[in-house]
Amino acid sequence: MAGTAFLKTTRTAGVSQSQFLGFTKARAIFFLLFAALIAVGPQFLYPIFLIKVYCFIIFACGYNLLLGYTGLMSFGHAAFFGMGAYLCGYAATQWGLPFELSVLAGTVIAAAMGLVFGWIAIRRTGLYFAMITLALAQMVYFIAMQAPFTGGENGIQSIPRGTVLGFIDLSSNTTLYWVISVIVLAAVAFYNRIIHSPFGQVLRAVRNNPERAKSLGYNVDRFKLAAFTISAAMAGFAASLKTITFGIATLTDVSYVISTEVVLINLVGGIGTIFGPVVGSFFILSLEHFLAPYGPWVLLIQGIVFTVFVLLFRQGIVGELQKRFRTHL
């Protein structure tokens, strides 16, 4: 038996061999395709639009960590996204903080809010969890509307882009594009790493069978809270980058539309997949971008897309690709 056991060990280990940046082979190929797309993207599309897509990819990765891998559905991520945007903007304009520290401020405030909101919400599951997150986010929206530091209807404007490390000037769109490109690639690799870490293993188990995870001695609520906090931090980080890029933080960033958009992105891309957030962000934001001239028609098209995916392709585009190619992406 020992002989068989040995063979099995090597075989099982073999499954995860030949990795690149922590990606399995199929995912490494997908990742390189994404990198190639980033490289040629500006030749075909407006770089600021692409940067927006990349910011939403980071946001959606954090969200998928929660929905796809931990099994928690939040309707309140706009709170983290919006407050991250505001604080980053505030730090850059009022405190005069450099790029790195402004982004850090936006990330930290979102993480802190995530910790508090998560602590309140994880006492419930399913629809109740979603409703608590929605209610808390609506309260944050109200505060954002009333509080002086957000600039009310005007928002925070003229946020300077500053420099990276004190010498890479971000005022040029091209420079900014390459900086954000590096960040989004690192973020996707980081997201993949979290999911394929000992911690990620626990999250997947929690989603699979929370009762059994508890009965094996895992403090399930703490793992959920940690996932929620990381997810909120990624929302704040993404929002900070977007704020720096566009130079404004407004009520739109904190409104429920943001919360539903990130759900839609993951639904279309593929819940519980590594590259779902990438594909979903490109898809949904392109739809918005190219249909923008038609005004409210965007909403109609979005509604149709949502319905089609829920009814026909519940695993999203990447989920369908996985089935087609019998691999994990």
Next chain:
Amino acid sequence: MANAVLTVRGIVRSFGAFRAVDEVNLDIIEGEIHALIGPNGAGKTTFFNLLTGSLPLTEGEIRLRGEVISGLPMDEIARRGIVRSYQISSIFPDFTALANVRFALQRKRGANFDFWRSERSLESLHGRALELLDELGLVEWADVRAGDLPYGRKRALEIATTLALDPQILLLDEPTSGMGREDIGRVVDLIRKVSKGRTVVMVEHNLSVVEGLCNNVTVLARGRVIASGSYKDVASNEKVVEAYLGAAHA
């Protein structure tokens, strides 16, 4: 009792007006294999739910080596060494059989919040995981998705996962139900083997298994203990015979 590892005093669990577990007192002796038997609906699984903190008590108290554990969260009780398997197999269906067992080993290893580390750091647990799978005749199934295993294999996998935690007190809820004769023999041998140095409480319907394996037997009916003692004492007890016949006639 001096060498009781678990002491259960006056525990009650009500569901509305119905008392599923009703004033149960029980001592589990260190190192014994203790059987819990009784007709369906007697409250055996509920009793396990109370021991593991999966359900809160309505009344009473449970102590582990003198320390009160009733009221503690379920995961804390598990970390103190009381681990169970479920009557309805509780596995991680999307994980392979190997990953199921590894997940239990991972908890003992710790460092589970390490989100920056590769999961390949868990591969050092594969050797032990395969040993456990081997003990339950599951090596050939190591790479199979647990949700796709046949019924009996799922039960075996759950036992392997439970054993991976090396618990002081092992609670097994109908470990052999739905298994073929050969697998039952395997599980019985395994329980005997792993019972060295630990305490086992098992719910078991197969009375020949109980007779061959267990030092003490407690009989529950309608949430109450109606008899307790060696298999022989209990088997000849009138109340027990009546409870079983009563249930059969009902």
